[in-house]
Amino acid sequence: MKFFIDTANLAQIKEANDLGILDGVTTNPSLMAKEGISGEAAIHQHYKTICDLVDGDISAEVLGTTFDEIVAEGKVLAALDPNIVVKVPMIKDGIKAIKWFTDNGIKTNCTLIFSAGQAILAAKAGATYVSPFIGRIDDSGWDGVQLIKQIAEIYAIQGFETQILAASIRNANHIIACAEAGADVCTCPLDSILALLKHPLTDIGLAKFLEDAKKLG
Numbered sequence: 467m468k469f470f471i472d473t474a475n476l477a478q479i480k481e482a483n484d485l486g487i488l489d490g491v492t493t494n495p496s497l498m499a500k501e502g503i504s505g506e507a508a509i510h511q512h513y514k515t516i517c518d519l520v521d522g523d524i525s526a527e528v529l530g531t532t533f534d535e536i537v538a539e540g541k542v543l544a545a546l547d548p549n550i551v552v553k554v555p556m557i558k559d560g561i562k563a564i565k566w567f568t569d570n571g572i573k574t575n576c577t578l579i580f581s582a583g584q585a586i587l588a589a590k591a592g593a594t595y596v597s598p599f600i601g602r603i604d605d606s607g608w609d610g611v612q613l614i615k616q617i618a619e620i621y622a623i624q625g626f627e628t629q630i631l632a633a634s635i636r637n638a639n640h641i642i643a644c645a646e647a648g649a650d651v652c653t654c655p656l657d658s659i660l661a662l663l664k665h666p667l668t669d670i671g672l673a674k675f676l677e678d679a680k681k682l683g
């Protein structure tokens with residue numbers, strides 16, 4: 467399973483990248499706004515900076531919602547760097563645009579996926595990635611990981627090549643469950659990635675080893 471970091475914060479991206487396990491980055495308009503980035507030029511520059519930091523796929527979300535707007539914006543975003551993946555919402559014009567990008571060799575991430583039907587449509591259009599939002603599904607009383615499992619089964623049966631990018635991750639258990647359920651990629655906040663490191667028995671064991679190491683001279 468590939469690891470992406472789900473943030474537009476450059477310090478967090480650097481920290482995750484320094485671990486040596488990072489395969490890419492996802493952003494969205496809310497994450498960009500959180501960093502105080504506004505205006506087309508600043509947004510584009512921010513994507514370029516992220517592409518310079520990380521060697522992997524970088525999702526950049528379009529803001530338009532019509533076919534013409536999505537295609538026009540996506541072409542500009544894709545021209546910023548070869549690693550840019552155009553992130554497109556799961557709407558009717560979004561699906562049409564994903565098909566256009568597929569036919570023109572531009573990678574896409576179909577975002578805001580909440581059902582297996584949506585994942586089938588995105589795969590039919592040739593999306594590189596689909597992003598089921600598992601945390602938001604859990605928040606609404608459904609089972610996000612179950613959706614990952616269902617999509618993985620359907621894609622395997624049908625031979626779809628679209629990669630399942632588990633998004634809206636809330637904790638380390640989500641990452642483990644997504645790996646088990648067959649996600650190709652998990653995009654995680656930094657604290658969920660770092661939480662994977664932790665186990666109290668590791669801390670206790672290391673403290674004992676360090677104490678005994680002093681006896682070794």
Ligand code: E4P
Nearest residue numbers: 472492494597602633634635
């Ligand atoms: C990433 O591609 C998604 O936009 C993101 O994971 C959504 O996360 P949230 O549900 O925590 O906002």
